[in-house]
Amino acid sequence: MALNMASANVTYRNNVVSDSKGSRPVKQMAAPKAVTSRVRAVSTFKRANKSSPASTLNFMERLPSEILFKILSYLNVSALFSISHVNKLFNQLANDNALWNKIYVAELGKNKRWKPNRIDEMRDRDEGYWKWLYFKTVAECDMDHSLRRLGLISRYTGLPFQTENVLRSNNVTWELTVSDKSGHKATYEPSCSEFCETSVTLCWTGGGCLPNYHQMSTLQLHGVRRVALDCPGLKAPGFRSLMAKLDVQDLTKSARVIGQDKLVALKLLQPGVIIGIWRDQCSVAFVMFTLHFHRLVERSILGSAVCPYVMPVIKPPFDDIDPEYGLHGYQLHIVLHGTVCNIMSQSFSKLFCQRTQISDGLIQLTAISRTIHSRHTPLSCSITLPWRCEALQGTVENCCIMSLTLLDEFKKPFWCVTSPVSMELEKTPVSYDYDGEHYLIHYKDSDGQMKMKFVWMKEQEQFVLTCLVVYVTVSKVNKHFSREY
Structure with a gap:
């Protein structure tokens, strides 16, 4: 689509179309979203030209928008994602649906399961739709491959051998969202994660960032599945799965100290969750979650940001012969x-x-x-x-x-x-x-x-x-x- 709006016979302004041969109003129509997106990028580019002298502008920003789109079309996914964090102009250009649709079709279109039909490609989409769809589909492809690797079961634990390897190879991590009584929320990545034979221990240290114990309102634990990208210094796109949501104020009533040393006291909020509190203070030293390997991969990646993964109910066959069925073995x-x-x-x-x-x-x-x-x-x-x-x-x-x-x-x-x-x-x-x-x-x-x-x-x-x-x-x-x- 040509982007030289000055030479076009029809111009879009406030959703009213005027014929270039006269001022007679024509029937009102909305501009396609793809056009709107690129017009917005062009207008941003023009505002940058007006507000700053040409000598102070970056060379890339002085290029016509057609040239910029052509350059971006040669970038791979990692580079395109990285350049979207440079400034507002490049963020708009690098989220263009046409660019990401081309990448999606080239890399994922061969798979019948993910191949879009022509109607989906031609339909107007919100800005960034194909970028979001690309990362979501890549994550699902990796997830399907990972779940197949969980088929080998240990005869001693009854759990998959590859749980730790699957979590690490798929860039699965966890985030803790802490809310205080004033409604302020903050999200933290774990300070450390220690894998054991059948569980993983996650720890978030305070460092003055966590609110005081008595000011905490809720704790939310999310599993985060990130797409593997070569973007040093940038967080790769991720999808969150809610694993636990705790009302700290309610649990505080039944919480008990299970141990202490000279510096900290350990308060058990509920099974699997403890908060380390500095002795004789209300400030939090660390928050610790312990997670069992049973369905841990599914719980970490298959839920949504607001709803946890629901474990399937697997019932054994009914036995009406054994009088003590369910009491042995x-x-x-x-x-x-x-x-x-x-x-x-x-x-x-x-x-x-x-x-x-x-x-x-x-x-x-x-x-x-x-x-x-x-x-x-x-x-x-x-x-x-x-x-x-x-x-x-x-x-x-x-x-x-x-x-x-x-x-x-x-x-x-x-x-x-x-x-x-x-x-x-x-x-x-x-x-x-x-x-x-x-x-x-x-x-x-x-x-x-x-x-x-x-x-x-x-x-x-x-x-x-x-x-x-x-x-x-x-x-x-x-x-x-x-x-x-």
């Missing part, structure tokens, strides 16, 4: 770790519960019994949770992160939890087989409970795990297996 994989290294990692198979053992609405699955000494497990290191914040760092004793994965008899994830937990001294130990102090880790949520008991061997200077029991609610089992226990 469980497999447990449990990991205790800090933010850097593993403390313990172990799997237990063939866990079961008899109908007569169901008590208080809970099904008991015993992995390590106090009376079977051969199963007692010494830990490789002490139970601690290291933290780091700007120039300061510390270690909270008797705290760690627990990642629990319970599989049903079909080796499918049945109950998956990752959360910071604390270890407390038992005042009245029930075991006299060991001479030492006895400790308990007790986790509880709406789906079940987990209890781990330890004894501190002073001479060996290590903890020994003497009991591990998982309790699952009867309602969860009944719903999953279609039973009526």
Whole structure:
């Protein structure tokens, strides 16, 4: 489309068209959006020429708009995206639908799934539509390829082997949006992310940027899938998936301190979320989220900016022959770790519960019994949770992160939890087989409970795990297996 508007027989002005041969008004019509976009770019270029002397203008900006569009048409995606951040003129030129439609058709048009029809190409679109569609389609192509890589499953955890690799190779990261009581919002990228065997720990340090603990209103965690571009110093285009939205003021009522050292106190808002607060102050040292690998890729990329990904309900086949269907064949994989290294990692198979053992609405699955000494497990290191914040760092004793994965008899994830937990001294130990102090880790949520008991061997200077029991609610089992226990 020629852009020399002075030589055109028809001019557009305020949506009224005048014939160049006279001033007789002609029937009102709107200019096509593609024309409007380029006219806006040309007008911006003319205003720049009027407001600044030619000697001070950049050489590129003094070129006619037709030449600029021709130059931009030779740029690749990364260069075109980068140049859109130079100034307002180049932003308008680099968002031109014709440029991005050409790129879209050339790179993605061969695929039948993404190939646009001629009607879509010719239809008027908002400025930047084809740019947005190109990045969205590229992200979906990468996502489809990534989800296919998740097919290889670990026999011990029941989780995909490639979870960490898929997240890293697809430039998936996470963002925390913090709102205060005044309505102000700010979004932060994680200061660090530590991958473990079945979970990832994300940490955002304060550095004076986060509002005081009592001023926080909401926390929102988004997974962000970014398109791979070679744009040093620029954030690549990304698509957000809501993973959690927490009302801090409401959760503060039930929040509890699970550990502290000389500098910080750890407040557990809910399972998987803690806030580190400077001792004797209200300022936030860091915010930590722990995320289990179960469906983590899907949760991080398949939701929308306002709605989380909805996990599919996978129900096992109904069995009307086995009288204790849903009470046996469980497999447990449990990991205790800090933010850097593993403390313990172990799997237990063939866990079961008899109908007569169901008590208080809970099904008991015993992995390590106090009376079977051969199963007692010494830990490789002490139970601690290291933290780091700007120039300061510390270690909270008797705290760690627990990642629990319970599989049903079909080796499918049945109950998956990752959360910071604390270890407390038992005042009245029930075991006299060991001479030492006895400790308990007790986790509880709406789906079940987990209890781990330890004894501190002073001479060996290590903890020994003497009991591990998982309790699952009867309602969860009944719903999953279609039973009526």
